[in-house]
Amino acid sequence: MSEDPVWEPPEGSWASSAARRRNMQAIRSRDTKPETLIRRLVHAKGLRYRVAARPLPDLRRTADLVFRPTKVAVFIDGCYWHGCPEHYVSPKTNPGYWSDKVPRNVERDRDTDRRLREAGWLVLQFWEHEPSDTCANTIAGTIARRRGGRPRPD
Numbered sequence: 001m002s003e004d005p006v007w008e009p010p011e012g013s014w015a016s017s018a019a020r021r022r023n024m025q026a027i028r029s030r031d032t033k034p035e036t037l038i039r040r041l042v043h044a045k046g047l048r049y050r051v052a053a054r055p056l057p058d059l060r061r062t063a064d065l066v067f068r069p070t071k072v073a074v075f076i077d078g079c080y081w082h083g084c085p086e087h088y089v090s091p092k093t094n095p096g097y098w099s100d101k102v103p104r105n106v107e108r109d110r111d112t113d114r115r116l117r118e119a120g121w122l123v124l125q126f127w128e129h130e131p132s133d134t135c136a137n138t139i140a141g142t143i144a145r146r147r148g149g150r151p152r153p154d
Helices: 018-026 033-044 095-118 132-147
Strands: 050-053 063-067 072-077 122-127
Touching (some): 033 072, 033 132, 072 095, 072 132, 095 122, 122 132
Parallel strands (some): 072 122
Antiparallel strands (some): 050 063
């Protein structure tokens, strides 16, 4: 009977162990708890939107909620992955990789914001730690103003 080989991360890999690799692969890139809660609240206000959609077809980046008619793109960013100024903490394991990755994410986010604004879109960005009802109210009010109306009362 032969033993299963022990998994070793490839040279230069971001995964410092098999367990870390499993954990990192299990992290959702969409449909996170903050996203789904905000979506439910916005939907309850009568607004309809696209989920995880490209606001611009030529831009290979997606927004969490996209309101095409009013050209509003909503991003609900995770504190770790997007470098929240309040909550981001540098990693203890494999700091070389992660210390480079998060600033690249932030740079990509700002580039996305710039491209969308140049195309006439309004970008709304929220952190995962912000109160969901506050985010939903801001989104609803913004959409109503862009439509030229008033927000629907709760």
